[in-house]
Amino acid sequence: MTPDHLIVAPILLPLLVGALMLVVERYRPDVQGAIAIAATVALCAVAIALLQRAAGDEIGVYLLGNWPAPFGIALVADRLSALMVAMAAGVALAALVHAQSRWARCGPHFHAFFQFQLAGLNGAFLTADLFNLFVFFELLLIASYALLLHAAGGRALRSGFHYVVVNLAGSSLFLIAASLFYALAGTLNLADLAVKVAAAPAADAGLLRAAGLMLLVVFALKAAVLPLGFWLPDTYGAAPAPVAALFALMTKVGVYAILRTTTLVFGPDAGPVAGLGGPVLYALGVGTIVLGALGALAAPRLKGIVAFLVVVSAGTLVAAVADGTAQTLAGALYYLVHSTLAAALLFLLVEAIARQRGATGDRLWSAAPVAQPALLGLMFLGAAAAIAGLPPLPGFIGKLGILAATVDAPHAAWLWTALLGSGLVAMIALARAGSRIFWKVRQPQPDPAAVRVGGGELAAIAGLAGAVVALAVFAAPAQQYAMATAAQLLAPRGYIERVLGAPPVTRRAAVAVAGEGAR
Amino acid sequence: MTAWLIASGIGVLTATGTWLLLRARTFDVPLGLTLLSYAVNLFIVAMGRVGPGVPAIVRAGVPPSLAHYADPLPQALALTAIVISFAMTALLLALALKARFVNDSDLCDAPVDDASPAQDVDPAPGRVGSFAR
Numbered sequence: 001m002t003p004d005h006l007i008v009a010p011i012l013l014p015l016l017v018g019a020l021m022l023v024v025e026r027y028r029p030d031v032q033g034a035i036a037i038a039a040t041v042a043l044c045a046v047a048i049a050l051l052q053r054a055a056g057d058e059i060g061v062y063l064l065g066n067w068p069a070p071f072g073i074a075l076v077a078d079r080l081s082a083l084m085v086a087m088a089a090g091v092a093l094a095a096l097v098h099a100q101s102r103w104a105r106c107g108p109h110f111h112a113f114f115q116f117q118l119a120g121l122n123g124a125f126l127t128a129d130l131f132n133l134f135v136f137f138e139l140l141l142i143a144s145y146a147l148l149l150h151a152a153g154g155r156a157l158r159s160g161f162h163y164v165v166v167n168l169a170g171s172s173l174f175l176i177a178a179s180l181f182y183a184l185a186g187t188l189n190l191a192d193l194a195v196k197v198a199a200a201p202a203a204d205a206g207l208l209r210a211a212g213l214m215l216l217v218v219f220a221l222k223a224a225v226l227p228l229g230f231w232l233p234d235t236y237g238a239a240p241a242p243v244a245a246l247f248a249l250m251t252k253v254g255v256y257a258i259l260r261t262t263t264l265v266f267g268p269d270a271g272p273v274a275g276l277g278g279p280v281l282y283a284l285g286v287g288t289i290v291l292g293a294l295g296a297l298a299a300p301r302l303k304g305i306v307a308f309l310v311v312v313s314a315g316t317l318v319a320a321v322a323d324g325t326a327q328t329l330a331g332a333l334y335y336l337v338h339s340t341l342a343a344a345l346l347f348l349l350v351e352a353i354a355r356q357r358g359a360t361g362d363r364l365w366s367a368a369p370v371a372q373p374a375l376l377g378l379m380f381l382g383a384a385a386a387i388a389g390l391p392p393l394p395g396f397i398g399k400l401g402i403l404a405a406t407v408d409a410p411h412a413a414w415l416w417t418a419l420l421g422s423g424l425v426a427m428i429a430l431a432r433a434g435s436r437i438f439w440k441v442r443q444p445q446p447d448p449a450a451v452r453v454g455g456g457e458l459a460a461i462a463g464l465a466g467a468v469v470a471l472a473v474f475a476a477p478a479q480q481y482a483m484a485t486a487a488q489l490l491a492p493r494g495y496i497e498r499v500l501g502a503p504p505v506t507r508r509a510a511v512a513v514a515g516e517g518a519r
Numbered sequence: 520m521t522a523w524l525i526a527s528g529i530g531v532l533t534a535t536g537t538w539l540l541l542r543a544r545t546f547d548v549p550l551g552l553t554l555l556s557y558a559v560n561l562f563i564v565a566m567g568r569v570g571p572g573v574p575a576i577v578r579a580g581v582p583p584s585l586a587h588y589a590d591p592l593p594q595a596l597a598l599t600a601i602v603i604s605f606a607m608t609a610l611l612l613a614l615a616l617k618a619r620f621v622n623d624s625d626l627c628d629a630p631v632d633d634a635s636p637a638q639d640v641d642p643a644p645g646r647v648g649s650f651a652r
Contacts, residue, residue: 131596138603145610157618161545161627164611168552169540171607175559175600179593183566 006053007062007077009046010085010122013039018115025109033100036111040093043118047086054082055481057488059495061128061502069500070192076128076499079485080333084125084256087337088249090467091344092118098348098460099242106240107150117143117246124253128499130178130188133257137174137222141167144250147243148235156238163235166228170221177214184208191499194264194492198271205272212266212276216258223254223314226287233295236307241351242460244303245344251314252340259321259329263489264496278322282411285319288312289418293425302353302362302437305429306346309387312422313339319415320402328409329486331401334479338394338471342387345464349383352376352457353437356450364433369441371450377438379461384430386468389423394471394478399423401479525565532558543627545615549608556604560597567593 017039024032053060060077063069077085096114104110120140127133149160182188184204185196200208217228224232232251236244258281266276292311299305313335320332350362353376360367370376389395399419406412453461471478488494532554539551567590575591577583619625 131599135599135603138607142606142610145614149614157614157621158628161611161614161618164607164614165540165548165552165627168604168607168611169555171603172552172555172559175596176562179563179566179596182593182596 004060004062006046006049007060007075007126008064010043010050010089010126011075011119013043013046014115014118014122018112018119021112021115022109025112032111033096033104036115037093037096037100039115040089040096040118043122044086044089044093047082047089050077050082051086053077054079055484057484059488059498061499063502063504066504068504069502070187070189073132074128074189074191074499074502075126076191076495077126078495079481079488080256080259081125083333083337083481083485084252085122087252087340088118088121088125091249091340091464092121092246094344094348094460094464094467095242095245097463098245098457099240101454101456103150103240103242109146110150113143113146113150114246116140117147121249121253125256128190130181130190130193132188134171134174134178137253138171140250140253141171144243144247147246148239150240150243159231159234159238163231166221166231170218173214174218177211177218180207180211180214184211189499190260190264191496194267194270194496195500197265197273198269200272202272208273209276212261212273215261216277216281219254219257219261220281220284220318221254222251223258223318224251224288224311225254225281225314225318226284226291229288229291229311229314232311233299233304233307236310236347237299237301237304241348244307244347245464248310248340248343248347251310252317252336255314255317255321255336258318259489262321262324263329264492267490267492269492278324281322282319282415285315285317285322286414286418288315288318289422291315293418293422296429297425299429300364302350302364302433303347305433306343306350306387309346309426309429310339310343312426313343313387316399316402316419316422319418320406323406323409323415324490325405325409326483326486326490327405328402329489330479330482331398331403331405333482333485334394334401334471334475335398337478338398338468339387341464341468341471342383342395345461345468346383346387348457348461348464349376349379352453352461353380356446356452357437358447358450364436366436366440366442368443368447368450369445370438371446371452373438375453377434379465380430380434380438382465384427384434388426388430390427392472394468394475397472397475397479401482521569521571522565525561525569529558529561529565532561545619545625545627548627549611549615552611553604553608556600556608560600560604563593563597563600567591 021032024035054077062075064073117140120136120143123136124133124140127136145164148163149156178188181193184207185193187193187196197208221228236247239247266273268274289312292308292315295308295311296305299308317332317336320328353370354362356370357367386393386395389399403416403419406415536551536554536558539547539554573587573589575589575594581587
């Protein structure tokens with residue numbers, strides 16, 4: 001059995017390139033962008049290879065340091081992980097191309113932090129170990145702190161400080177939960193944890209539930225679910241456009257972690273912790289949708305509206321995950337990909353619009369008209385329709401999937417009302433913002449100093465828009481993948497057996513590999 | 520007795536840390552988070568069963584069971600957590616200093632003039648924690 005190095009590549013590649021960037025930045029700053037883009041394209045290729053492999057229902061396991069599963073740290077590339085890695089790579093490529101024209105040159109170390117953040121994201125998606133998940137969370141967070149404050153002014157400093165403090169408090173809780181799990185179950189490997197927790201004695205049930213709920217609180221904090229999500233609009237609103245686009249992935253890390261733990265560790269067979277937090281998460285998810293919708297109506301800036309729509313999508317996903325049937329999960333996974341792409345697209349677009357309005361930026365005041373009203377206006381219309389979930393676009397298909405799956409579910413009326421209402425509200429908020437920005441102008445001529453949209457920025461925006469359209473055109477294969485992913489998640493036995501049964505590379509196999517290499 | 524001491528130590532550290540965290544000033548908050556991370560590190564070590572005279576390294580002639588040895592894994596976890604929280608505290612302090620001088624206030628919720636476009640840009644790019652005004 002030879003090790004499958006493809007699984008560790010999405011972590012190692014950005015990590016090494018990020019370290020390289022620190023050197024390149026000092027001696028050849030002009031080639032930084034080219035290297036970073038080449039590395040991210042390579043990452044996309046790796047992610048697609050992983051996705052193809054996962055689509056064949058193969059669960060790839062990589063034992064770090066060749067330690068057998070419950071003792072060492074395992075990386076697992078199943079359908080869900082491969083999907084998340086591929087999505088992250090795609091969004092990152094668009095954000096990086098966009099950053100080339102301006103943001104990457106606004107402050108130091110942009111490329112290095114960008115790659116470190118990618119390594120953290122991919123690691124969080126691939127790892128099958130609770131403590132390792134914490135380490136990758138910290139890696140992606142510390143890079144995100146730096147990226148958020150990239151060329152930051154007073155507002156970003158304030159919201160950045162909030163963001164760091166909130167996440168550090170969350171990290172403390174994560175550590176307490178993880179060590180409590182270790183004390184009770186004697187393992188940190190998620191697959192092994194699922195086995196041990198299911199067989200835990202009744203005396204430990206209370207502590208196990210406490211640890212599990214603490215873990216869910218941490219993930220809900222990352223996913224910006226209702227009482228813990230107030231950091232998000234301010235933070236995303238203050239981030240530079242390509243960073244905000246990358247941050248569209250960050251709430252999805254929280255959703256991913258909730259999805260992974262609720263299906264694997266807190267599944268129906270989990271004894272004392274079966275179905276932990278389900279009803280609460282459902283109610284909080286619906287509440288998050290309502291809060292996000294209200295926030296989108298009240299936000300004074302266009303970027304703030306998009307940030308609140310990210311909150312809406314996080315709430316939708318958490319409610320759907322808490323519902324937990326195969327159909328709902330499939331709809332949620334499809335919607336997850338769509339909402340990430342659409343939010344990233346809008347963040348990039350908002351900045352292009354804001355820059356042409358001079359000092360007014362993205363505030364919803366009447367100001368000078370944008371210099372390219374037809375181009376930006378049409379793109380804004382398309383992106384707004386996508387994120388609000390209008391029919392031909394994938395947001396509609398994803399929402400329809402979730403709605404259709406929850407017809408007979410108890411309390412479905414709450415989710416239906418919130419989901420349909422939030423779509424309407426998103427449309428109203430974006431239509432109002434669009435008419436203010438494009439039509440209600442104070443002077444007939446645009447600012448002569450307005451910066452037109454650069455080629456790279458346009459390519460990034462067009463790429464994301466193309467991805468959104470492709471998701472609608474290829475809805476059938478995408479939904480099949482989502483359906484199979486949901487089925488795989490709801491049958492965690494396969495995952496557990498594959499991880500715990502993964503044989504370490506024997507000496508003979510290692511020698512054989514070395515021999516082949518030499519030949 | 521040991522367990523009681525450790526438990527109350529964790530409790531006092533957590534309580535103090537939480538109180539400082541809620542003071543919402545840029546000096547008190549990093550201090551509070553530091554105390555919280557001390558509490559967390561103690562908690563992690565305690566989860567590996569604390570006792571006197573039980574090292575984590577295997578010695579000849581002593582049967583290899585948890586009765587005679589401390590579990591080394593929580594110690595490794597605590598070490599990782601210490602390193603991470605150290606780095607995070609350093610970053611938070613740099614951030615707190617810069618926020619203090621840019622926003623001219625040590626309140627975490629320092630009022631920022633949202634209508635002023637000057638708040639959108641960095642007055643001194645690349646100088647995190649700079650004292651220059």
